[in-house]
Amino acid sequence: MNNDTIFALSSGHGKSGVAVIRISGENLADFAERIIGKFGITPRHAYFVNLRDDAGEMIDQCIITYFAAPQSFTGTDVIEIASHGAPAVIEKIFEFLSGHNMRMATPGEFSRRAFYNNKMDLADIDGLAALLDAETDVQRKSALSSMMGRDSKIYDAWRRDMIEIAAYSAAILDYDADDLPQNIGKTVREKIKKLHGEIENALSRYAAARAIRSGFNIALVGEPNVGKSSLFNAILGSNRAIVSSIPGTTRDVVSANLDIDGYMVNIADTAGLRDSTDDKIEQIGIEKTKNEIENADMVLRVYAEQSSKLKVQSSNNEIIVINKSDLIKDKSNKNAIYVSAKTGDGLDELLGAIRTQLHKLTDGAENMLVINARTKTLLESARDELKSATNIRGENFDLIAEHVRAAADAIGKILGTITAADVMDATFSQLCLGK
Ligand SMILES: Nc1nc2c(ncn2[C@@H]2O[C@H](COP(=O)(O)OP(=O)(O)OP(=O)(O)O)[C@@H](O)[C@H]2O)c(=O)[nH]1
Ligand SMILES: [Mg+2]
Known part of the structure; x- marks a missing residue:
C-alpha cells in the first residue's frame, strides 16, 4: 500500500445540496489547520470555513472536519470537506488539492486503506458494497448487518473451529492415545460433519441471498x-x-x-x-x-x-x-x-x-450471510474440503487435518486474513470512487 495523500468525491455525482470530498493521508493536521485557518484544531469537530485557494481567492463556504488517525474510516488521517454540491465548486476544490501534492483516489482505494489498517475485513467490505447498492429496505438491512461484522463473526468462528480441529487431528498422530482426551477421533469427525452442514446450509440459501x-x-x-x-x-x-x-x-x-x-x-x-x-x-x-x-x-x-x-x-x-x-x-x-x-x-x-x-x-435470509460470487466460490471450496475430510476412513488423521486446514484457508480468504492479490482486486473493484 502507498502513503500518498488521496482525495475523492464521496457523495454522489451531479448537482446536489452538499458534496462531501474526502482526503486520506499521513500527517494531515497541518493542512487541516491551514484550510480551517486556525491553530490547535480539535479532531472530529465540524468547522465552518471560508475555504480559500493559495492566492487567497475564496472557493466556497464549507464545513470541514479533521479525523486524526486511527479514528477515521480508513485508519489514516482524514479530512472531510462538505462544500456546496455544484460541479464547479467540486472541480475548483479538486484543482486546489491537486496543487498540494495530493492525487485522485482510485475506485475502492479508501476501503483498501481501511482494510490494511484493520478497520474492516473483506466480508465487511462486501457488506459495504452491498449497502451502497441497496435499493430496498430488506437489501439495506441485510447489507448493513453484514458491513457491521455479522458475517465476519460467523466466518471467524468457523475458521477457528477448523484450525482447532486440524490441530487435534494432527495431535492424534503425534501423541500417545493415553495423553489425549477419550474418543478424540470421534469428536473430530463429528465436529467436521457439523461444520460441513452449517456451510452447506448457508450455501443453500444463496439463491435467496442473491435474490x-x-x-x-x-x-x-x-x-x-x-x-x-x-x-x-x-x-x-x-x-x-x-x-x-x-x-x-x-x-x-x-x-x-x-x-x-x-x-x-x-x-x-x-x-x-x-x-x-x-x-x-x-x-x-x-x-x-x-x-x-x-x-x-x-x-x-x-x-x-x-x-x-x-x-x-x-x-x-x-x-x-x-x-x-x-x-x-x-x-x-x-x-x-x-x-x-x-x-x-x-x-x-x-x-x-x-x-x-x-x-x-427468503425465510430468514435477510439474517443470512451476504454471499456474492467471490464468497460463494470460497464457501464451496471449504464445503468440498470438509466433505473430503468426512470421507476419509480409518486412522488417516494427517489427511483429515490437511483437508480441514484447506477449508480454514478458504474461509480465511473470505475474510482477507489470508490474502491473494486476485481476491483483493475483486473485492475493492466493486466499490465506486470515494469509498
Ligand atoms: N374480459 C376480459 N378480457 C381480458 C382480461 N384480460 C385481458 N383481456 C383481453 O384479452 C385479450 C388478450 O390480452 P393480452 O393481455 O394481450 O394477452 P396476452 O396473454 O399478453 O397475449 P399474448 O401476448 O398474445 O400472448 C385482450 O383483448 C384483452 O383486452 C380480463 O380480465 N377480462
Ligand atoms: Mg402479451
Whole structure:
C-alpha cells in the first residue's frame, strides 16, 4: 500500500445540496489547520470555513472536519470537506488539492486503506458494497448487518473451529492415545460433519441471498391471449406492454422493477407459449420465454376461462392464476387465484400470494450471510474440503487435518486474513470512487 495523500468525491455525482470530498493521508493536521485557518484544531469537530485557494481567492463556504488517525474510516488521517454540491465548486476544490501534492483516489482505494489498517475485513467490505447498492429496505438491512461484522463473526468462528480441529487431528498422530482426551477421533469427525452442514446450509440459501441483493425474477407465462400483458400492466399500474385481442401479441420479454414489501422484484411479461406457430419472430419469443422460466425465482402461470389445458397442481415456486374472472361463473378451483385484469378483481389477492411466496423464499435470509460470487466460490471450496475430510476412513488423521486446514484457508480468504492479490482486486473493484 502507498502513503500518498488521496482525495475523492464521496457523495454522489451531479448537482446536489452538499458534496462531501474526502482526503486520506499521513500527517494531515497541518493542512487541516491551514484550510480551517486556525491553530490547535480539535479532531472530529465540524468547522465552518471560508475555504480559500493559495492566492487567497475564496472557493466556497464549507464545513470541514479533521479525523486524526486511527479514528477515521480508513485508519489514516482524514479530512472531510462538505462544500456546496455544484460541479464547479467540486472541480475548483479538486484543482486546489491537486496543487498540494495530493492525487485522485482510485475506485475502492479508501476501503483498501481501511482494510490494511484493520478497520474492516473483506466480508465487511462486501457488506459495504452491498449497502451502497441497496435499493430496498430488506437489501439495506441485510447489507448493513453484514458491513457491521455479522458475517465476519460467523466466518471467524468457523475458521477457528477448523484450525482447532486440524490441530487435534494432527495431535492424534503425534501423541500417545493415553495423553489425549477419550474418543478424540470421534469428536473430530463429528465436529467436521457439523461444520460441513452449517456451510452447506448457508450455501443453500444463496439463491435467496442473491435474490435479495439483485432482485427476484418473476415471470408471467401462459398460452397466447390469456391476458398476461394485461395483468402485467395491472400489477404495475401502468400501460407498459401492448395488449390486443390478437394471439401472439407479445413477442419480446418486457420487464419492469417494483418494490414489494421491501423486496426488489423484477417482473417479466413473456410471449404466449404455444406448440406450433409459423411465425419466425414468435418462435424466437417462445424460446426467450422458456429461458425466462428457467431463470425465474417465481412463475405466475396464467390461464383464462377458455384456456385449453388447465393445470391444477402448482409446483413449488409457481402460482396458478386464472384471468378474465369477469367472464367466469364457476370459480371453484382451490389451487388457483381468480383475477380480472380488466376490472381489477382479485389483484390484491394475487399480490398477497406473491408476498407470501417471497417471504417463504427468503425465510430468514435477510439474517443470512451476504454471499456474492467471490464468497460463494470460497464457501464451496471449504464445503468440498470438509466433505473430503468426512470421507476419509480409518486412522488417516494427517489427511483429515490437511483437508480441514484447506477449508480454514478458504474461509480465511473470505475474510482477507489470508490474502491473494486476485481476491483483493475483486473485492475493492466493486466499490465506486470515494469509498
Ligand atoms: N374480459 C376480459 N378480457 C381480458 C382480461 N384480460 C385481458 N383481456 C383481453 O384479452 C385479450 C388478450 O390480452 P393480452 O393481455 O394481450 O394477452 P396476452 O396473454 O399478453 O397475449 P399474448 O401476448 O398474445 O400472448 C385482450 O383483448 C384483452 O383486452 C380480463 O380480465 N377480462
Ligand atoms: Mg402479451
